[in-house]
Amino acid sequence: MGVGRRQDDSTIRQVIADVLGVESVSMSDNPFDLGLTSIQAIRICARIRHDLSLDPAPECLLGSATVAGFVATVRGRG
Amino acid sequence: MNGTGTVHGAVARQARLRPQATAVVCGADRVSYAELDRRADAYAAELISSGVRPGGMVPVLLPRSVDLVVALLAVLKCGAAYAVPDLRWPHVRVQDVIDQLDPPLVITRPPMWDPGRVDHIRPAPDDEDAAATVFFTSGTTGRAKGVISPHRATMRLFAQPSVRLPIGRTMPQVAPGCWDAFSLELWGMLATGGTSVIVETDFLLPQHLRALTVDTIFLTSALFEVAVDEDIDCFAGIATVLTGGERMSQDHARRFLRRFPTSTLINCYGPVETCVFVTAHRVRPEDCAAAGGVPVGLPMPHTEVHVLTRTGMAAVGAIGEIGVSGHGLALGYLNAPALTRERFVTVEVDGLPRRVYRTGDLGQVTDQGVLHFRGRLDRQVKIAGHRVEPAELEAVSMSVPGVRTSRVMPVLAEGGGRNGLALYYTADPGAPAPAALRRYLASRLPSYLVPHTVRRIDAFPFSATGKIDTEALLEL
Numbered sequence: 327m328g329v330g331r332r333q334d335d336s337t338i339r340q341v342i343a344d345v346l347g348v349e350s351v352s353m354s355d356n357p358f359d360l361g362l363t364s365i366q367a368i369r370i371c372a373r374i375r376h377d378l379s380l381d382p383a384p385e386c387l388l389g390s391a392t393v394a395g396f397v398a399t400v401r402g403r404g
Numbered sequence: 405m406n407g408t409g410t411v412h413g414a415v416a417r418q419a420r421l422r423p424q425a426t427a428v429v430c431g432a433d434r435v436s437y438a439e440l441d442r443r444a445d446a447y448a449a450e451l452i453s454s455g456v457r458p459g460g461m462v463p464v465l466l467p468r469s470v471d472l473v474v475a476l477l478a479v480l481k482c483g484a485a486y487a488v489p490d491l492r493w494p495h496v497r498v499q500d501v502i503d504q505l506d507p508p509l510v511i512t513r514p515p516m517w518d519p520g521r522v523d524h525i526r527p528a529p530d531d532e533d534a535a536a537t538v539f540f541t542s543g544t545t546g547r548a549k550g551v552i553s554p555h556r557a558t559m560r561l562f563a564q565p566s567v568r569l570p571i572g573r574t575m576p577q578v579a580p581g582c583w584d585a586f587s588l589e590l591w592g593m594l595a596t597g598g599t600s601v602i603v604e605t606d607f608l609l610p611q612h613l614r615a616l617t618v619d620t621i622f623l624t625s626a627l628f629e630v631a632v633d634e635d636i637d638c639f640a641g642i643a644t645v646l647t648g649g650e651r652m653s654q655d656h657a658r659r660f661l662r663r664f665p666t667s668t669l670i671n672c673y674g675p676v677e678t679c680v681f682v683t684a685h686r687v688r689p690e691d692c693a694a695a696g697g698v699p700v701g702l703p704m705p706h707t708e709v710h711v712l713t714r715t716g717m718a719a720v721g722a723i724g725e726i727g728v729s730g731h732g733l734a735l736g737y738l739n740a741p742a743l744t745r746e747r748f749v750t751v752e753v754d755g756l757p758r759r760v761y762r763t764g765d766l767g768q769v770t771d772q773g774v775l776h777f778r779g780r781l782d783r784q785v786k787i788a789g790h791r792v793e794p795a796e797l798e799a800v801s802m803s804v805p806g807v808r809t810s811r812v813m814p815v816l817a818e819g820g821g822r823n824g825l826a827l828y829y830t831a832d833p834g835a836p837a838p839a840a841l842r843r844y845l846a847s848r849l850p851s852y853l854v855p856h857t858v859r860r861i862d863a864f865p866f867s868a869t870g871k872i873d874t875e876a877l878l879e880l
Contacts, residue, residue: 361815361824361856363788365626368607372634375611384607388851 334378335397341373342393353394357387364388374400408559408706408731412480413530414595416441422597430602433470437597440470444477447515451482454509458483458528461505461538465498467491468577468602471514473590476581478515483528484508485535485552488581492606493850501540501548504738532556538738539676540582542784542792542853546799550738557679558587560706560731562595568684568704570644570668571596572619576612578603584676585622588646610638619643624789625650632656636663648672648681650786651697651777658692673700673777676791677747677761678732682707683775699774700767706731710753710760711769717753718768723778726767727751727760734761785814787824790852794825797845797853801827804844806835811864812855813874824856828877831860 335353343351346360357367367384374380382400390396409417415437418427423438435443456462462479464486466472472488479486487505489498502510532555543549561569571592577600579585593600601618608623610631621642623631628647631638636659639645645660645667652671660669674681685691685701692698703709707730711718718724729751736744751760766778783794794812801810810829829841836844838858846854865876 358854358856363824364607364852365630365788368609368627369630369634372610372630376634381611383605384609385605 331401334380334401337377338374338397338400339393341370341377345370345373351393353392353397355393356391357393357396362388408532408556408563410480410530410532410534410555411536411558411591411595412444412477414559414562414591415444415477418594418597425597426599427594428470428473428600428602430468430470431604435470440474440477440594443474443515444481446517446519447474447478448481450515450517451478451484451509456482456484456508458531458534460484460508461487461535462507462509462511463487463489463502463505464511464581465489465491466511466514468581468604469514470602472581473594473600473602474515475511476590479511480536480555481528483531483534485537487538487540487550488586489540490580490582490850492580494847496848497548497850501550504547504550505538532559535735537587539584541676542790542796544793544795544799546796546803549740549743551676552735552738553584553587553676553679554735556706556731557733558591559595561588561680561704562592564705565596566705568702569646569681570620570670571598571646572643573598574601574618575599575620575622576601576603576608576616576618578605578608579622584674584680585624588622588680610635613638613642614640617641620646622646622648624648625652626786626789628660629653629656632659636660639664639667642667644668644670646670646672646684648674648700649789652687654692654694654698657687657698658689661687661689661692671698671700673775674704674732675761675763675765677734677763678707678728679734680732682709682726682728682732685774696776699770699776701774703730703773703775704732708753708758709767709769709775710751711767712751712760712762716751720771721768723766723768725781726763726765726775726777728763729753729758729760733759787814787852790850792825792853797825797827797849797855800845800848801829801841804836804841806832807841808832809864811872811874811877813878815857815878825853826857826859826878827855828859828861828864828880830863835860 339351367387371382371384419437419441427437427440476486489501535552536555539551540548577589669687672681672684683701685699710727711724712727713724764781797812798810808830815826842858865873867873
């Protein structure tokens with residue numbers, strides 16, 4: 327379970343990095359500082375839904391101060 | 405009279421034609437035309453007794469819901485215009501919009517009425533030239549810019565069935581009420597006897613499309629691309645996809661048409677000042693490889709397109725500023741007569757004076773009359789589908805004590821897509837640091853106007869011509 331979660335976390339970070347066009351994303355990064363727009367939030371959430379069968383809301387990513395906060399919310403819903 | 409009629413008049417007519425048909429669906433709520441019109445009549449009587457009069461402007465601070473539709477219809481039945489400030493905006497921006505409207509009252513609670521008053525409604529004269537709504541968009545002065553749109557602007561699109569705009573019988577309503585797309589989604593259904601399916605989330609996501617039973621949707625260009633990339637089968641069962649707002653991606657259009665060859669994909673064009681759409685084009689496979697891009701097409705009913713030069717009309721095929729005339733034009737900007745005179749001008753067309761809106765967009769028209777969009781004359785950009793005036797952000801930042809000069813630019817992501825805004829500023833000692841300045845901007849502006857990057861610099865680099873050198877700035 328712990329290993330699966332860590333893998334999920336790194337998948338989420340990778341999806342965010344891919345969509346934002348940055349090399350890597352750390353848990354303490356503010357998604358907005360990385361250039362996140364609402365359209366990118368929608369794209370990120372669609373990919374997480376597809377890859378991990380989790381169902382995050384774009385509003386949740388847009389409202390998160392850190393990547394870690396978003397990941398915690400996504401896991402809470404999954 | 406131009407013969408288009410009013411928005412509320414069209415809904416009342418549908419209520420007589422098909423009283424039991426479903427007008428609005430929102431979650432478990434479902435309301436028939438007869439019930440919608442009855443509630444709106446009752447609430448209109450209440451509003452009239454509270455002082456709403458023809459010509460007034462009434463802000464409605466309700467989330468998307470059946471109640472919101474009842475309130476808007478009631479305002480229109482009073483002969484007044486409504487405005488729907490976005491509830492996600494910072495409080496100060498909502499307050500500023502309310503101040504600009506100078507309203508007789510503000511609707512903040514779901515409609516309620518005194519049953520004894522219903523019979524006393526005195527309907528306002530059916531005036532299609534009167535203001536119906538005030539849209540809000542980014543302005544250059546640091547405040548939201550109000551665009552006053554008459555009934556005829558909305559109704560010209562729906563008064564007769566149009567091959568240019570083949571809307572079906574059910575459409576989701578997801579656009580914010582201060583956008584003109586809201587009028588397309590809501591009144592496009594209610595003026596024609598269709599069903600408006602209100603989506604309570606802020607974005608129409610692929611999984612929502614899968615769960616909805618609708619035959620027509622409008623998506624901004626950016627959302628259309630996301631849906632094609634991430635979950636193309638979400639479009640199954642949707643007969644007509646309308647899209648617009650930015651240049652259409654030929655690659656995404658091609659993928660859509662390959663997967664859904666019998667669906668109708670329409671590329672649309674139109675600034676808010678011309679109400680929803682000026683032109684539309686049904687996308688064909690050959691458009692997806694055309695060197696000139698996908699056209700935005702032919703004019704809507706009661707709408708004319710002119711390509712303007714500094715002195716008159718451009719020749720066929722020449723690039724010039726897109727001018728628009730016809731019923732779609734706004735009455736003007738709210739409390740901004742000088743700006744209204746600057747953008748809504750009189751131009752001689754075929755020897756006769758016409759009121760023309762100068763869009764600031766560049767375009768060219770083929771010998772078949774088909775319009776192609778060719779960019780902007782000024783600095784206006786689209787960020788995540790929102791129209792953004794960099795000057796608005798500059799004006800707000802320069803209102804902060806200590807900030808001397810600021811300059812805002814779109815930041816291009818790798819691959820050419822736009823990736824938010826960057827703000828550079830020079831300042832006196834003691835002025836806010838970049839992080840504090842950004843927090844201040846976030847407290848005043850909608851999220852799409854908040855810059856992703858804020859940097860304080862000692863001085864602006866200037867080009868040889870004495871202008872701020874934006875390329876050198878991005879490399880600082």
